[in-house]
Amino acid sequence: MHSNYSTDKSIELTIDxxxxxxxxxxxxxxKYxxxxxxxxxxxxxxILxxxxxxxxxxxxxRITGNENVEEIT
Structure with a gap:
């Protein structure tokens, strides 16, 4: 997780x-x-x-923002 607060928002992707x-x-x-x-x-x-x-x-x-991530440099 990279944010320091929780939210009830999410993104759902459907890939066909x-x-x-x-x-x-x-x-x-x-992220900009x-x-x-x-x-x-x-x-x-x-996202790991x-x-x-x-x-x-x-x-x-479904992406909630609570996933473990790795920053790409």
């Missing part, structure tokens, strides 16, 4: 028509922020959970 020869999906995201001088900061994160691709060719992923 997946190549089932793969075992799982990795999710990455970017700026300070009062409009200097932009960008951070890239990898691996989301399995089962026998169907559709996967639903």
């Amino acid at each position: 028509n997946i190549d089932t020869s793969y075992n799982y999906i990795n999710v990455y995201y970017s 922020s700026s300070d009062k001088f409009s200097l932009t900061n960008t951070s890239i994160y990898k 959970d691996k989301y399995p691709i089962l026998s169907s060719n559709s996967v639903k992923i």
